Amino acid sequence: MTTIKAFIEVQAAEMVFNTRKGSFHALSKIDLQVQRGEFITLIGHSGCGKSTLLNLIAGLLRPTSGVLLCDNREISEPGPERAVVFQNHSLLPWLSCFENVYLGVESVFGKREFKPKLIERTEAALELVGMSHATHKRPHEISGGMKQRIGIARALAMQPKVLLMDEPFGALDALTRAHLQDELLKIVAATQSTVVMVTHDVDEAVLLSDRIVMMSNGPAATIGEILSVDLPRPRKRVELAESATYIAxxxxxIDFLYTRHAKDSRSEVLA
Structure with missing residues (x-):
């Protein structure tokens, strides 16, 4: 029987940080496989290493031990095949929305494509996130939700194999967040992207994910459970509100997060 090779593999990853107070064991024995086109969310209490794991996949950190692979190649540094969208949009304030996206496109494709093709890629990415109307505006002239759209457009314009998102909607109001979640569902369906996303929001995780990776509390955090979300796509939040599968x-x-938090709190008291 043929075994399907995972698109992203995390094998026995450990992460220890050296601090002024000594070593801090952030992650312990992380094993995770992500298939091509899969949407994975990482969830857990603050300090459980979600962002650390995402940064390892991004190549922004190197594991203390263990191996990470993307498309069967070791992840040793950042690369254009793994685009990152942070909670802070990280747009350059002196550039227009178009120029912010174009900068990413040029960095990836500039050596092998002429300017008209680069412009076409930039315009297509802006259209994909519904921001064509803001082409000439600068970041201070648009809302927080629009800034995040531009950040997503910049990431998608580079045609990454993997889209990595670190709480991209965490700083937005509830209505804007819900709207961008719905837009992200459409974008991922259109691009067939592989996505790994950090979130604190349970409803966001269930709405977006194929699987939810639930992290134990740190230090030495690890993967506690992985939940498959067997909901058909496309997903509509209004219809899901009464879905037994969604509710379950x-x-x-919630049960995992509450039980884990209560267990760790008791351990601290006993210690």
């Missing part, structure tokens, strides 16, 4: 998945994540 939501309860399973």
């Amino acid at each position: 998945a939501r309860k399973a994540v």
Whole structure:
């Protein structure tokens, strides 16, 4: 029987940081496989290493031990095949929305494509996130939700194999967040992107994910459970509100988070 090779593989990854107070064991024995086109969310309490794991996949950090692979190649540094969208949009304030996206396009494709093709890629990415109307505006002239759209457009314009998102909607109001979640579902369906996303929001995780990776509390955090979300796509949040599968998945994540937090709190008291 043929075994399907995972697109992203994390094998026995450990992460220890050296601090002024000594070593801090952030992640312990992380094993994770992500298939091509899969949407994975990482969830857990603050300090459980979600962003650290994402940064390892991005190549922004090197593991203390263990191996990470993307498309069967070792992840040793950042690369254009793995685009990152942070909670802070990280747009350059002196550039227009178009120029912010174009900068990323040029860095990846500039050596092998002429300017008209680079412009075409930039315009297509802006259209994909519904921001064509803001082409000539600068970041201070648009809302927080629009800034995040531009950040997503910049990432997608580079045609990455993997889209890595670190709480991209965490700083937005509830209505804007819900709207961008719905837009992200459409974008991922259109691009067939592989996505790994950090979130604190249980409903966001269930709405977006194929699987939810639930992290134990740190230090030496690890993967506690992985929940498959067996909901058909395309997904519509209004219809999901009464879905038994959605409700069960939501309860399973909340139960894990509450049980894990209560268990760790008791351990601290006993210690």
